[in-house]
Amino acid sequence: MSGWAVFGEAALVLIGGGIVGLFYRGLDRKIAARMQARVGPPIRQPFLDLGKLLVKETVIPKTAVTWIFSAMPFLAVLASFTALLYLPLGPFPPVLDGHGDAILVLYLLAVPALAMALGGLASGSPLGVVGAQRELVMLMSYEFPLAVVLVAVAWRVAVLGFSPAFSLGTIAMHPLWTVVGPLGILGLAILCLTLLVVTPAELAKIPFDIPEAETEIAGGLFAEYSGTYLALFYLADAVRTVVLAGLVVALFLPYGIAKTLGLAGAAAQAVDLLFWLFKVFAVMVVAVTTVRVGMARLRVEQVARGFWLWGTAAALGGLLLLALDKVVMG
Amino acid sequence: MKLSAFKRALWVFHVATGSCNGCDIEIVAALTPRYDVERFGIRLVGTPRHADVLLVTGPVTRPMAERLKRVYAQTPDPKAVVVVGGCGSTSGVFYESYNVVGPVDRIIPVDVYVPGCPPRPEAIIDGVVKAVAKLEKLGAKV
Numbered sequence: 507m508s509g510w511a512v513f514g515e516a517a518l519v520l521i522g523g524g525i526v527g528l529f530y531r532g533l534d535r536k537i538a539a540r541m542q543a544r545v546g547p548p549i550r551q552p553f554l555d556l557g558k559l560l561v562k563e564t565v566i567p568k569t570a571v572t573w574i575f576s577a578m579p580f581l582a583v584l585a586s587f588t589a590l591l592y593l594p595l596g597p598f599p600p601v602l603d604g605h606g607d608a609i610l611v612l613y614l615l616a617v618p619a620l621a622m623a624l625g626g627l628a629s630g631s632p633l634g635v636v637g638a639q640r641e642l643v644m645l646m647s648y649e650f651p652l653a654v655v656l657v658a659v660a661w662r663v664a665v666l667g668f669s670p671a672f673s674l675g676t677i678a679m680h681p682l683w684t685v686v687g688p689l690g691i692l693g694l695a696i697l698c699l700t701l702l703v704v705t706p707a708e709l710a711k712i713p714f715d716i717p718e719a720e721t722e723i724a725g726g727l728f729a730e731y732s733g734t735y736l737a738l739f740y741l742a743d744a745v746r747t748v749v750l751a752g753l754v755v756a757l758f759l760p761y762g763i764a765k766t767l768g769l770a771g772a773a774a775q776a777v778d779l780l781f782w783l784f785k786v787f788a789v790m791v792v793a794v795t796t797v798r799v800g801m802a803r804l805r806v807e808q809v810a811r812g813f814w815l816w817g818t819a820a821a822l823g824g825l826l827l828l829a830l831d832k833v834v835m836g
Numbered sequence: 837m838k839l840s841a842f843k844r845a846l847w848v849f850h851v852a853t854g855s856c857n858g859c860d861i862e863i864v865a866a867l868t869p870r871y872d873v874e875r876f877g878i879r880l881v882g883t884p885r886h887a888d889v890l891l892v893t894g895p896v897t898r899p900m901a902e903r904l905k906r907v908y909a910q911t912p913d914p915k916a917v918v919v920v921g922g923c924g925s926t927s928g929v930f931y932e933s934y935n936v937v938g939p940v941d942r943i944i945p946v947d948v949y950v951p952g953c954p955p956r957p958e959a960i961i962d963g964v965v966k967a968v969a970k971l972e973k974l975g976a977k978v
Contacts, residue, residue: 535874545875551845554877558845558888563912565885633883720882732885732912 515601516591523590527744528552530787534747534795541799552744556737564733569630578625579731579738585617586745593752594678596782597762597775607672608656615652615708615749618742619645622717625739626727637726640806641710641717647813648707654821655697655704658828659757662686665832674753678760686828687835693827698758700820705750705793707809709743712798716806751789759785844877846968849887851907853940855894858954859921863891866957873961884910889967891960892946895923895930896938908944916967917946920960922953947971 532549539546548554566572591601592611619641626638659682664671668680682694707714718726728739763781764774804812852860866873867880881887884907896904908917917940922928924940940946947970950963 539872539874542869544869544872546872547874547877548844551877554845555847558847562888562914565910565912718882723882725881725883725886728886729883730885736886 512601519590519595519601520587523587523745523748524741526783526786527746527748528556528741530747530790531744533787534790537791537795538799541796552740556740559737559740560734562733564735565730567630567730570730571628571630574624574628575630575730576735578621578628579735579742582618582621582625582742583738583745585614585621586742586749589614589749590745590752592674593749594675594756594760595752595779597764597778599675600673603673603675607670608660608674608677609672611674611749611753612653612656615746615753616645616649618746619708619710622727622739625731626717626729629730631730633723633726633729636723637717637719637729640719641727643806643810644707644710644714644717644813647810648704648817651700651813651817651821652704652708654818654825655701656757658693658697658821658825661825662690662828662832674756678756681760683758687831689827689834690831693824693831694758696820696824696827698754700817700824701754701757702789702793703817704813705754705789706797707813708750709747709794711794713801713804714809715803716809719803747790747794748786751786751793754789754793755782755785759789846876846878846888846964847881847886848878848889848891848964849881849884849907849911850891851884851893851904853892853894853900853904853924853938854897854936855921855923859893859923862954862957863893863920863960866960871957871961873964876961876965878961878964884908885912887911888915888971889964890915890917891920891964892917892924892940892944893920894938895927895933895936896940896943898935898937901937901943904940904943914971916948916971917944918948918950918960918963918967919946920950920955920963922951925949925951928953 529549531552535551536546536549566575589611594600623638623641626634626641659677660672662682663677663680666680666685668676670676683691686694710717718728728736731739762778764778767777769777850860850863865871884890890908890911892904919925919940923930924938927936927939930936937943948963948967950959952959
């Protein structure tokens with residue numbers, strides 16, 4: 507593929523990803539409102555919010571470390587959008603297939619969290635610093651289960667002899683559910699559940715919104731961010747939701763419906779792309795919307811202990827079951 | 837500067853300057869399923885940096901005056917101030933009290949007054965909407 511074609515594709519995916527991210531955020535808010543018997547904001551509300559934030563004055567506090575404070579929103583947006591390019595989009599392989607792998611996606615998902623923490627630390631506000639410390643504690647606690655889930659699935663795909671095994675494209679092309687035995691299915695289910703629990707933590711949504719925690723530390727990380735910079739974080743957050751839901755889909759639900767419907771060619775691709783968007787939406791509703799409506803905020807040490815003990819135990823247990831299954835099934 | 841974006845995406849910060857909690861509860865009542873201000877895009881935020889509208893309640897006690905000024909300065913432009921309740925509008929029952937330096941418009945510029953002790957949630961929503969109209973009128977002049 508020529509350089510220009512990749513460039514065009516990337517532009518399409520980035521713009522589409524941004525629009526889908528904001529649109530899904532609107533759906534998320536609408537569904538959450540309906541769950542609470544409210545009317546809820548219009549679905550285009552995130553676009554309106556973003557438009558408004560861009561009009562507002564952008565304040566840089568005197569006590570802030572200016573260059574870090576201003577650079578971090580851009581870093582968060584860049585990393586979130588770059589992760590989109592490594593995501594298999596239903597029938598289409600990742601735009602940058604072969605230029606990086608699943609481990610890179612793992613890092614790209616951690617970069618916005620780190621950028622937010624650095625921005626909070628540089629904001630010169632004690633609330634920002636507290637928020638940043640909480641974000642870092644959370645990052646350290648959920649990152650290990652997340653990595654174990656990814657490595658377990660990639661390892662099983664590698665054992666099957668497909669390469670490059672650590673590419674999300676390869677993983678998405680070879681669903682494991684039908685390959686492994688009963689033990690392996692149990693292991694995969696546990697891993698899938700772990701990833702679904704890690705998803706709201708990675709996105710800092712209730713019950714894991716401790717770094718923002720509006721009612722205790724006044725927005726925490728974002729306490730000093732306003733205007734354009736806040737808009738950038740808002741956008742990064744919306745895109746990261748799509749990326750994480752897309753990661754769950756790529757690892758555990760990489761099925762299309764076009765073949766079952768007997769379609770071929772462009773029609774099949776269009777149907778599968780729509781189905782992929784639906785799967786991402788479904789994962790978001792299950793892992794983010796429902797959970798955030800149904801739960802209250804956890805305490806910092808509850809999150810840390812939960813992920814270090816139960817999250818890690820679950821992920822390692824899933825990995826062990828998957829390995830046992832390989833030994834038993836041969 | 838385009839202010840039309842404001843109409844449907846107002847973020848509100850609530851400043852209590854020594855209020856008795858009556859008005860504050862009515863403000864929270866506006867968020868409940870019965871009134872649901874989020875359907876107009878109105879959202880309560882946790883920090884003045886994110887806010888477009890300041891909802892000020894209370895008669896402004898002496899120590900709060902300095903804080904109120906600072907919160908007003910911390911809010912990025914363009915912004916509007918809505919005073920909720922009789923205390924903030926006129927000092928109410930605390931008129932000429934030794935520990936009260938209000939009403940609010942002696943400390944910071946106020947755009948809209950919502951009188952009442954406490955005002956109903958409908959009145960608060962109406963006040964916020966009037967504040968937006970004022971912001972837009974200002975925007976048209978600029």
